[in-house]
Amino acid sequence: MPDPILSVRDLSIIYQARRGQVQALRKISFDVERGESVALIGESGSGKTTVGLGLMRLLPTTARIIGGSVVYRRQGNGLNPAGRETDVLSLNGGNLRQFRWRECAMVFQSALNALNPVLRVSEHFADTARAHGYLSGQQAALRERSLKLLSMVRLDPDRVWRSFPHELSGGMRQRVLIALALLLEPQLLILDEPTTALDILTQRNIMDVLKELRSKLGFSMLFISHDLALAAELADRVATVYAGKIIEIGDVRTIFRNPYHPYTIGLIKAVPTLTSDRSALVSVPGSPPDLIQLPTGCKFHPRCPLASERCISEEPALTEVKTGHQVACWHWPDSPQALKSYQAELG
C-alpha cells in the first residue's frame, strides 16, 4: 500500500533570464514513499537543484512556479501527534516557517558556504531553534539534543560545539549541516549534492553517516546528485532527470541493471568505476540542451543514437515498463538492444 510522504505533480518552474525563459522544470511528477530514499540524478542544468529549492520554497526571485502541486503528508510523532496533509505551494508566513526545518529540512550544496562564518556552531543550533520556535526557553534540552546529533554524525561534540566554521574541515562542516538539518526532527530530508567537492574518504564517511542516521531516525530522503555511485549506494529508487523532466524512474537495481532510456544507459556507461570494463566506457555525445531554446520532441533526440522522425516531432511521456519502472522513450522496448548493435557497429 503506497504511503507517500511527498507527492509532486506536474510541477513546472521557470526562471526569467534576459535571453528568455529558462524552463527549469517541465511538469515533473514523482512520489517519495515514507521511509524511502529517492535519488534524482542528472547533469548540471537538468533542473535537479530547482526541484529541491522548489520543494523548500526557496527559489530565487527570478523563478516562478507556473503550475503543478506539491503535497506533503506528515505522520504523527512525539513532538506533534497529529498526522496532516500540507499543500506546500500555498504555504506562507509562519506556516511556511513551520514546514521548513520542522517537516522538511535541506542540506545545501557547497557546505563551505552554507554556514555563517561569524557564528559558532553552537549559535547555529540556537539560531535554527529560535527561528522555528523549537524548545524555546529550554536551553539545556536544546544543547543536549544538539550535542547528541553532533555525536551521531561522528563529530566530537565538545570540540565542535564552540568552533567557528573556519576551524572545521569541509567534511566536518558538511556533517554539522546534516546535524543541523535534523535538529527539529524533520520527516523528510533533502540533500543537494551532499558529497560533491569532498575527498573520497570524507565522502565515504558522509555516506556511512547518512545510512546510519536513516536507520536510527527513520526519515525519508530525497537526494540530488550527479554522482551515480552515490545513488547506487544510498537510494532505494532512482529517477533520471533530463531537461527538467524525469525520463526514467525505477528501483535502484532496475535502473542500474536494466535501464531502458538511452540517456540513463549512456550515463551509466560514461562513469569509470574500479571494476568496470575499460573498453565499455563511452561518453554521451553532444552536450546538455539549452533550457531556453529546447529541442523539439524528445529533448534528448539531438544526442540520441536511436533518434527517429517521431522523436524529433513528439515528446514521449513516461510509460510503464513493469510495475514501478517507467521510461519516457519512443524506442523503449528495444532501446537496450538497439544501442548495443549501434555500439558494435561503431566498433
Added chain:
Amino acid sequence: MTEPLITLENVKRTFAVKGQTITAVDDINLAIPAGELMCLVGESGCGKTTTGKMIAGLLPTSSGRILYQGRDITKLGRSDWKKYRLGVQMVHQDPYASLNPIQTIFDILAAPLQHHRFTRSETETKQRIRQLLEIVDLTPPDDFLEKYPHQLSGGQRQRVSVARALTVLPEFIVADEAVSMVDVSIRISLLKMFTRLKDEMGVGVLLITHDLALAKYFAWEGRIGVMYLGRMVEIGPAREVVGHPQHPYTQVLLSAIPEADPDVTRAKQRIELRSMDMPSLLRLPSGCTFHPRCPVFAGEVCERVIPLLEKAKWGSEVACHLVHADES
C-alpha cells in the same frame, strides 16, 4: 634507456603560513619518460597540485632539482628556459576561470600563436586555429571562432583550454583536475582526447585527480602515483596499483570508493581508518605520516622512522615498513 623527459630529484616545497612553515611536498623522486600518460592521485592537501605546478615551472622548488631533458631547469639559459616553458604546458581545473571572458575563442588561441611566432600571417593563424579546434573535437571549427567562452559549455571550454595548451606544440601537459568540473557524461570523451594527443602527437600527460577510478581508466598503459601529506606513498603500473594495492593508504582509498552498481557497492568490504581526522600540515606526525590513521599500524617503527619509497611487488614502489618487512 632513453633519458626521461622530466625528472624530479628529492623535490621539496615549503610555504610560509602565518609565520610557520608547512611542507606541502617532501622528497619526491620521479622520472617521467616522453609520451607517458600518468596520474597523480590523493586527497586535497596532499601536494599533488603543488607537484604539478613545479613540474610546469610555475612554482620553484624549495630544495631538490627538476630536470627537463636531463638539465636542471634552474640553470637553463634564457632561450632554453623558454623552450622548457613552452614544452611543458598546464591545463587548469576550472574552465570557467581560466579563459578570458572578453576574448573570442579565436583571440584566445591566436595570442600564443602570434606571440611565439608559430604563425606568420592572419591566414596562417586562422588555418592553424581551425586545425587545433578539430584536434580537440570542436567541429566544425568555424562555428567556434567568433564565440565567447560564456557561449560554450564546461566541456567545450575545457577543450578550448587544451587547444590553447597545444598552440605552442608542447611535449608534455600537466592537467590539474582537468575533467572534475565537467559533466559526467562527457568526461570520458575528454580523457579519450588526451589519449589521442599521445597517440597522434606523442604528447605526454600528467593528470592530477582525486578519483582513482578515473585514474585507472586514464593511466591504463602508464602509472599511478598516490600521494599522502606531501609524500609519494605508492607508485606503479596503473593496473597493479588498483588491482594489487600495497600501501595501506591506497587500500583504504580503494575500499572507500563507491561503485556504480547497487549490489557491488553495498557488498564491498571497507577498510576502516583508525582516525578520520586528516593531520594538519603544520603538525605532521612523526615517522610515517600515515601512522595515526593507519589500519595496520605496527607500533614504534612507524612512529619513529619515515619509510622510504622502495621496490615492492607487482612492479610498484611502496613507502611502508610493513610491506618491506613482509618481503625480507
